[in-house]
Amino acid sequence: MLYLYNTLARAKQPFRPLHEGHVGMYVCGPTVYGDAHLGHARPAITFDILFRYLTNIGYKVRYVRNITDVGHLEHDADEGEDKIAKKARLEQLEPMEVVQFFTNRYHHDMEALNVLPPSIEPHASGHIIEQIAFVQKILDKGYAYVSNGSIYMDVERYAQDFPYGKLSGRNLEDIVTDTRELDGQDEKRHSYDFALWKKAAPEHIMHWPAVFRYSDNGEIRELHSEGFPGWHMECSAMGTKYLGEEFDIHGGGMDLMFPHHEAEIAQSCAALGHDTVRYWLHNNMITIAGKKMGKSYNNFITLRQFFSGDHHLLSKAFAPMTIRFFILMAHYRSTVDFSSEALEAAEKGYQRMSEAYARLQKLNPAATSTEEVHAVVAELRTRCTEAMDDDLNTPIVISHLFDSSRVINNLADGKATISAEDLSELRAVWQQFAIDILGLQLDTNGGQQTATGGNTAAFNGAIDLLLGIRLEAKRNKDWATSDRIRNALTDLGFTVKDTKDGFEWSI
RNA sequence: GGUCGGUUGCCCGAGUGGUUAGGGAUCGGUCUGCAAAACCGGGGACAGCAGUUCGAAUCUGCUACCGACCUCCA
CATH class of the missing domain: 3.40.50.620 (HUPs)
Incomplete structure (x- = not known):
C-alpha cells in the first residue's frame, strides 16, 4: 500500500485514487x-x-x-x-x-x-x-x-x-x-x-x-x-x-x-x-551553503552549467545521471545541500552501482545459490517496494540496491554462486527499481560513456580484441606486451581492470 | 514579528522507542606479475540541558543555532 505525505493533513496517508x-x-x-x-x-x-x-x-x-x-x-x-x-x-x-x-x-x-x-x-x-x-x-x-x-x-x-x-x-x-x-x-x-x-x-x-x-x-x-x-x-x-x-x-x-x-x-x-x-x-528545496538555491538569491547553477562544468563552484562537469542520482540519494521532503564534494561522492556511488549492474548482466547461474545470496535476493523486491510505498523513500531503495551490489560483486569474483531462478529474480528487481522506477540509465558498460557516433559495436569489438591479445600475452607471462597495451589504452583515456579470468574496460 | 521545519559520525544522507541504513573519504588486511577493481575488517554519531521509560538519536519540555514561507521563486 502506497503512503504519501499529504501537506493538507501534515501526515502520511494511504493513497487511494478517486477512480480505481x-x-x-x-x-x-x-x-x-x-x-x-x-x-x-x-x-x-x-x-x-x-x-x-x-x-x-x-x-x-x-x-x-x-x-x-x-x-x-x-x-x-x-x-x-x-x-x-x-x-x-x-x-x-x-x-x-x-x-x-x-x-x-x-x-x-x-x-x-x-x-x-x-x-x-x-x-x-x-x-x-x-x-x-x-x-x-x-x-x-x-x-x-x-x-x-x-x-x-x-x-x-x-x-x-x-x-x-x-x-x-x-x-x-x-x-x-x-x-x-x-x-x-x-x-x-x-x-x-x-x-x-x-x-x-x-x-x-x-x-x-x-x-x-x-x-x-x-x-x-x-x-x-x-x-x-x-x-x-x-x-x-x-x-x-x-x-x-x-x-x-x-x-x-x-x-x-x-x-x-x-x-x-x-x-x-x-x-x-x-x-x-x-x-x-x-x-523541499535544494540549498547551497545552507541557503535556498533560487532566482531571487542569484545563487543558482543551471543544469547546463552542471553538464558542462562551466561554473566557478564546480570542480568539473557532471553527467546528468549523476545529478539525478544525487537528488534521489536524499528524500524529496528533506532539503539537500549542494556542494561539489557531495556531487563527486554521488558520482562515485553511481559509478559503483553502474558497475554492479554491468556485472549483473554477465553473471552465469549455478546449480544452487549460496545461502547469503539467496537471503538477499529473496528479500530485495519486498524491501524496495516497502521503501517506495513509504512516501517514495528513494534513498532506502538505493541502499538496498547497494546491498545487493555487494552480492553481485561477490558473485562476479566467484566467491559465491547463484541459482538460475535467483539470478533472474535479481535481474528483474534491478530492472524494475533501478531502471524503470528510479529511472537510472545504467548501462552494461559500467556507466561510462562509450564511443560516440554510430559505430559503437565496431569500436567495442576492437577494444575487446586488443584486450584479448593482452590476455593471451599475460597467460604467456609476456608482461612487456601486456603492459604496453594497457598503458597505451590508459594514455588514450581508457580504464582497464583485470578480473578473475578476463577484463573490464571503460572510457 | 507570525507560521512551519531542521540540527545525525571527516563529508553527504536515511531512520526508528531496544536490532549494521547506505554512499563518499580514511585506515588495516585479502587477492594480484604490477596496477586497478573487488572483497573482508576497523575507527567514528545522533546540538545542549532536563524529564517520561526497564530502555530514547527516536517521545515531552526548555535553551542554542540554522533555514523556509509571509514578495517573484521549483
Whole structure:
C-alpha cells in the first residue's frame, strides 16, 4: 500500500485514487524565461519518480505539468513589466520567441535527466479562454470584485464560507498583521486579496481581450478589459480542464505552498464550491551553503552549467545521471545541500552501482545459490517496494540496491554462486527499481560513456580484441606486451581492470 | 514579528522507542606479475540541558543555532 505525505493533513496517508485504476496528477512546471537550474530538477525528478512508480504498480496515470509562458509581473504592483516581457525586451525578441527558446531548452535538460515527458503539457497562453471562464465563475459566485478594470479575489468574503489558509497553516488574522507593505495595492480592498485578472498597462506586451459580467449594487454590468490572467489562475483552470473538478494529486515545490497553492485552492473552491485536490505533495528545496538555491538569491547553477562544468563552484562537469542520482540519494521532503564534494561522492556511488549492474548482466547461474545470496535476493523486491510505498523513500531503495551490489560483486569474483531462478529474480528487481522506477540509465558498460557516433559495436569489438591479445600475452607471462597495451589504452583515456579470468574496460 | 521545519559520525544522507541504513573519504588486511577493481575488517554519531521509560538519536519540555514561507521563486 502506497503512503504519501499529504501537506493538507501534515501526515502520511494511504493513497487511494478517486477512480480505481486511474490517477490524475498535476505538477507546477517552470516559468520559461530562463534556463532550468538545479532547483528545477528537484520537482521534475521527484514527480517523475511518482509518475513512474504509479505506472509501475499498475495505475493508468494522466500527468499534467504546465508551462508558464504568461509572464507574471515582476512585482505585485499595478504597473511594471512581466518577467517574460522584460527578457524579450533585453534580448530584442518576441515574448513568444523567449518562451519557445527556453521551453526547448527545458525539454532538452529534462530529457538528459531521463525525466519522462508528462501526458499533457499545457501552456498558460493557450488557455486564456479557460482562465477567463474560470474568473467569470468566481465572479458569479460572488467571491470576486472589480476594481479599476482588474478583478480581485475577495479573500475576506471567501473566508466566511471556506477555510482560507488550510494548506499552509495560516489564518486570515496572521496574514493581515504579517503581510508587508507593498506598492500599488490601492486597487485591492485588502492586501491579502490577489489578482484573478489584471488590466494590462499600456507598456505591457502580453495581453488578451476579455469581457466579464459582474454585479454592481444589484445591477449587471459588463467589464471589457484588455489584460492577462492572475498568476494563480492557470493551474486552477488547466488542472480542472484536463483532470476534472476533483483529482488525486497536485505537486510542486514547498515555496509554492503559500501563496500560490493556497490561492489555487481558494479559486477552485470559490468557482466550484468544493475542493479539487485530494493529495497535496511538496518537494523541499535544494540549498547551497545552507541557503535556498533560487532566482531571487542569484545563487543558482543551471543544469547546463552542471553538464558542462562551466561554473566557478564546480570542480568539473557532471553527467546528468549523476545529478539525478544525487537528488534521489536524499528524500524529496528533506532539503539537500549542494556542494561539489557531495556531487563527486554521488558520482562515485553511481559509478559503483553502474558497475554492479554491468556485472549483473554477465553473471552465469549455478546449480544452487549460496545461502547469503539467496537471503538477499529473496528479500530485495519486498524491501524496495516497502521503501517506495513509504512516501517514495528513494534513498532506502538505493541502499538496498547497494546491498545487493555487494552480492553481485561477490558473485562476479566467484566467491559465491547463484541459482538460475535467483539470478533472474535479481535481474528483474534491478530492472524494475533501478531502471524503470528510479529511472537510472545504467548501462552494461559500467556507466561510462562509450564511443560516440554510430559505430559503437565496431569500436567495442576492437577494444575487446586488443584486450584479448593482452590476455593471451599475460597467460604467456609476456608482461612487456601486456603492459604496453594497457598503458597505451590508459594514455588514450581508457580504464582497464583485470578480473578473475578476463577484463573490464571503460572510457 | 507570525507560521512551519531542521540540527545525525571527516563529508553527504536515511531512520526508528531496544536490532549494521547506505554512499563518499580514511585506515588495516585479502587477492594480484604490477596496477586497478573487488572483497573482508576497523575507527567514528545522533546540538545542549532536563524529564517520561526497564530502555530514547527516536517521545515531552526548555535553551542554542540554522533555514523556509509571509514578495517573484521549483
